[in-house]
Amino acid sequence: MKILVPIKRVFDPYAKVTVAADGLSLEALGAKFEINPFDEIAMEAAVQIREATGSVEIIAVSIGGSEGEEQLRKALAMGADSAILVETNDPLDSRVVAAELEALVRELSPDIVLMGKLATDGEGNQTGPRLAARLGWPQATLLSSLSIVGGVAKVRRETDLGEEAVELNLPAVLTTDLRLNEPRYIALPGIIKARSKPLERRARATSIQPHSVTVGYASAPTRPAGQRVNSVSELVAGLNARGAI
Amino acid sequence: MPKILLITFGPSEAAVASGFVAKLGGDVTVLALAATGPSAYNVLDAGFSEIPPSDTISTGVADIARDYDYVAAVSSLAAKDLLARLAGHLDWPLVNDVTAISGTKEFQHPVAAGAAVETVRVAGDGVILTFRPAAFPGSPAGGVGTTEAISLAVSSGSRRTEAAAKSGTRPDLAQAKVIVSGGRPLQTADKFEQIIGGLADALGGAVGATRAAVDSGIASNELQVGQTGKIVAPDLYIAAGISGSTQHLAGIKDSKVIVAINKDPGAPIFEVADFGLVADLFEAVPELTAQIRQRAVAQ
Known part of the structure; x- marks a missing residue:
């Protein structure tokens, strides 16, 4: 079995993000870049499938600037067998990324594309299902558990009303939610081993253009400071005065 | 057009x-x-x-x-x-x-x-x-x-083998006018239901929870409020025993009125709360529930 794990390079999701002075980009002063945490969960899930079922080839792929090698090396250290960096400085949106991933899937024929439900920077929330539609593959998003039994993915996924159980024939696109697993700590031998694993740099396969562009960013509106109350009675009086109860 | x-x-x-x-x-x-x-x-x-x-x-x-x-x-x-x-x-x-x-x-x-x-x-x-x-x-x-x-075409694809079941009769988080949420300090599922559920029922509202409360098993998944759970915007959001992580605050900041009840006066939740009460939730929330119920009787 072959699993393709797309990896996005994002700001450390726990860093304080601010809007750059020109309003055209986000910055996180002093913050490191990391694998998008949902992609890291996908990487861990792929490794767990290999541990449970035996022979599984895991290919990590990232699309973007040359600095993405850092995150792909981490994916290799987590257990990917090889990595592909589709190296480009073109503007990217979900349409472009889905098209590039589609081209890779058609070339590499994985059984599963396992990826994050969203990236914590842009929060586009759409690349997985877009890819699945382009491929005509079944999809299951927001996974909280996953097992592969006889060529069928048995998953539980988060819905608005709680969890549901779903089965999918492979090949399929699966996206991860937070509860799927906790990515493992990478020990030093893994990091050293990752240095000698194959990482291929290649150019884009398509010339598809983005159909959404960022006009600018603004800081999120802040709520005005509220008031401290000293007792429950004072709280009830305050809520009453605001018409909240 | x-x-x-x-x-x-x-x-x-x-x-x-x-x-x-x-x-x-x-x-x-x-x-x-x-x-x-x-x-x-x-x-x-x-x-x-x-x-x-x-x-x-x-x-x-x-x-x-x-x-x-x-x-x-x-x-x-x-x-x-x-x-x-x-x-x-x-x-x-x-x-x-x-x-x-x-x-x-x-x-x-x-x-x-x-x-x-x-x-x-x-x-x-x-x-x-x-x-x-x-x-x-x-x-x-x-x-x-x-x-x-209309008859919408249904093609083959993934198969649902078990549907999500909504439990209880409280309103959905997405539609609720009032939400009472609790965090990990509630300690157990029973206390969570009794204290948070009690106030929610007095207000005719929904129950929410932090990710920490859900992960520690004292509240169920579908109650999670925040960036990775549900984004909510009720008229009144009451947070009890919730410190106010960035993830949680991102999910509640469109609420009209936010109330925070927390022992820790330095908790970030107080920075976004319209009304902040520094108190032990195990005392303050039941007292609030009682006062709300009294008002309902008086009216």
Whole structure:
């Protein structure tokens, strides 16, 4: 079995993000870049499938600037067998990324594309299902558990009303939610081993253009400071005065 | 006039969407996936008692949607799952969680866990949007439209083997006017239900929880409020024993009035709360419940 794990390079999701002075980009002063945490969960899930079922080839792929090698090396250290960096400085949106991933899937024929439900920077929330539609593959998003039994993915996924159980024939696109697993700590031998694993740099396969562009960013509106109350009675009086109860 | 297809996943969504579609401007047709009642808009009623998995209905929905200029839905996990796949079929742009319309085909939505708002300009034959209704207040549209039963094609794809079951009779977080949420300091599922559930019931509200409370097993998954759970915008949000992580605050900041009850006077939740009470929740919340109940009796 072959699993393709797309990896996005994002700001450390726990860093304080601010809007750059020109309003055209986000910055996180002093913050490191990391694998998008949902992609890291996908990487861990792929490794767990290999541990449970035996022979599984895991290919990590990232699309973007040359600095993405850092995150792909981490994916290799987590257990990917090889990595592909589709190296480009073109503007990217979900349409472009889905098209590039589609081209890779058609070339590499994985059984599963396992990826994050969203990236914590842009929060586009759409690349997985877009890819699945382009491929005509079944999809299951927001996974909280996953097992592969006889060529069928048995998953539980988060819905608005709680969890549901779903089965999918492979090949399929699966996206991860937070509860799927906790990515493992990478020990030093893994990091050293990752240095000698194959990482291929290649150019884009398509010339598809983005159909959404960022006009600018603004800081999120802040709520005005509220008031401290000293007792429950004072709280009830305050809520009453605001018409909240 | 642009044509808008509003896809609904539950009976109340067409009504709460009125402010958004009025702002977007256009001729509205509702594609009701779940059985629904009469609406101010013309309705194509697919009438599923249980909406099938997205990958089995997305081509059928795409066949309807491609005649429209906009496809929109109230933001929810179900809507994002289906509309993202629809975006793939139609090769149209999709903006999720829209909070403002800032120009022709320019939309704002929160990014980076609510730290910033991005303005996106999209181009394409059509545009797909999910939106947060709290950002688009408006009174329900008047009149009654026509309802046409349609048979939406269902193709093979993923198979649901166990449906999510909504437990209890409290209102859904997404629709609730009042939400009472608790964090890990509630310690056990029983105390959580007794103290948080007790106040919620006194107020006729819904129960919410932090990720930490859910992860520690004292509250169930579907109650999780925050960037990785449900984004809520009730008239009144009461947070008890919640410190206020960035993730949690991102999910509640559109609430009209926020109340924080916490022992720690330095908890970040107090920075966003309209009313902050530094107190032990095990004493303050039951007292608040009692006072609310007394008021109800007095009225």
